[in-house]
Amino acid sequence: MQSWNGQERSSRGRLASTSSQVRLAPVASNPRVTLIRASRLQAMPVVAVMAPERPTILVTEKLGEPGIELLSQHGDVEKAYGLTPEELCERIATADALIIRSATQVTKEVFEASKGRLKVVGRAGVGVDNVDLASATEHGCLVVNAPTANTVAAAEHGIALICALSRNVAQADASVKAGKWERSKYVGVSIVGKTLCVMGFGKVGSEVARRGTGLGFASVIAYDPYASAVKAQALGVKLVSWEEALAQGDFFSLHMPMTPQTKGIFNDDTFSKMKKGARIINVARGGVIDEAALVRALDAGIVAQAALDVFQKEPPAADNPLVGREDVVCTPHLGASTAEAQEGVSVEIAEAVVSALKGELAATAVNAPMVPAEVLAELQPFVALALGLGRAAVQLVGSHGFTDVHITYATPRGDDLDTRLLRAMVIKGILEQITTANVNLVNADLLAKNRGLRIIESTVPAEGKDVLSSLRIALGSSDTRFSAAIGKDKRISVMGTVKGSAPYLTRIGTFDVDLSLDGIILLTRQKDQPGVISAVSMVLAEEGINISFMSVSVTPDNDAVMALGLDQEPTQEVLAKLPNLKGITEFAMFSEKVL
Ligand SMILES: NC(=O)c1ccc[n+]([C@@H]2O[C@H](COP(=O)([O-])OP(=O)(O)OC[C@H]3O[C@@H](n4cnc5c(N)ncnc54)[C@H](O)[C@@H]3O)[C@@H](O)[C@H]2O)c1
């Protein structure tokens, strides 16, 4: 294999088998001498820190039994429904996972109260507007949802409300039950010949549109700035602009998420642009409608009727003027509430939470980059390399610190390489040496930014079948504890590759080395003269420390770096002898193992 600058590398390394985690504890008796301590790493999760063997899973809203059963196989499930915000903050302190629906508000206070224990919030449904995602990310807590299992239920409820609204089903039912028989009062309107306008053409919206065509609507149009025209065309739906939608729709079915952009998007101005007598059905989120504006539009006859499954505040206040109106039909957020959907959602969320607790990438992660399974599979061998190089590089930094981290990927993929996972692992390797933060794929970029680290990524072409040929990390500082670590670019640099499935350090500064990162590593810098190697070996041998592999790199001016793989960690007394050996100019040790 070619090294970074095209030189052939010597290869006398060997594979080691266990893993460990490095913690920095420099011994600075000699400023050019560095002792780097490490402690064992039990596992290397991709997303979240591994939960205890039997994690505690707090469920605060009713969840289907199949999901509860699945969760119970992996952890201790605690059901605690109807908690106050204070009670939730209390209970969260002992929870590794939290499962909610739409009624639980997972606020900043909840994440703070968890003190880092909470690894994952599972939303048994689609909308995550009740979770403070920024706080979750900041606390390294993964948020997953169950985005597919209730789609049909919500669409069916939308259709039910369209029909109920057009034929006054709910009002007429109440009237009959009150002993009345008001046939002329409840004359409805036909759907045939009307235009159904779907606002938000995602999973639910497109299912409503599909069903709308079958109901006999003359046309089904949709407004969604992000929707695929091909998908719309396939369903016979015309995508239109906002203005066209408002001008053409007779029935508006709302299916957009609650975001800062959609908050109150149906307001006085919007209603004023609708046809007089329009009808509105909201099975999305209450907050997309300005409720006071809807009352005005109903009073003015612009909106003839509304059907609301969701409200700005749930349950709505007793004096909410919309609830008491004859021209408004209400349901208590029932869109997802079918037996089938709740069963499906419970399993979908249980699977996502369990996999997140295992540290795996959950397919439905909301606040972490989605790394498709096939990308993950090919990058997996390089995850340990990225982590190990990050850990190694940061331990070579002197007292002045650094702000720039240059990551260079040698890859046949060029700029198509998906680097998010590897970048997160490099950041994790670096930051976990200098902060107490739990760094993972969720929060790596944010934590790096908060620490003022600038991550600069680049690719260089490489050949071969592997997605990556080598990885180089250079820290923007020339202040180092091991001067041999300074590369030609005047930065502290380390480079590595994967051999078989093991991460290897292949270069430090300008010196080619060849040693498994998965071992106890001692680096020495010395004059290339007789006796130095044997002197180091002797010091180690006297203490019964076996050298399991060695790699020496010599420059034309007799400067040499020796990398030694040791079977056992030398004591400080042994290390203290090294600077006194003739020819040795400095050393660095990753005691125990980098990985
Ligand atoms: N009432 C219920 O019980 C219930 C059940 C399921 C889903 N929901 C809600 O329904 C909504 C849709 O769910 P989904 O699963 O279809 O989500 P989705 O993400 O599949 O679809 C949302 C669509 O809205 C579009 N959109 C985003 N911003 C928009 C904007 N400004 N204008 C127009 N369209 C916009 C998106 O492009 C996307 O296509 C969500 O708010 C969800 O919480 C409610």
Ligand SMILES: O=C(O)[C@H](O)COP(=O)(O)O
């Ligand atoms: O976003 C959703 O999935 C729905 O609003 C369902 O909410 P629920 O789980 O509280 O029924």
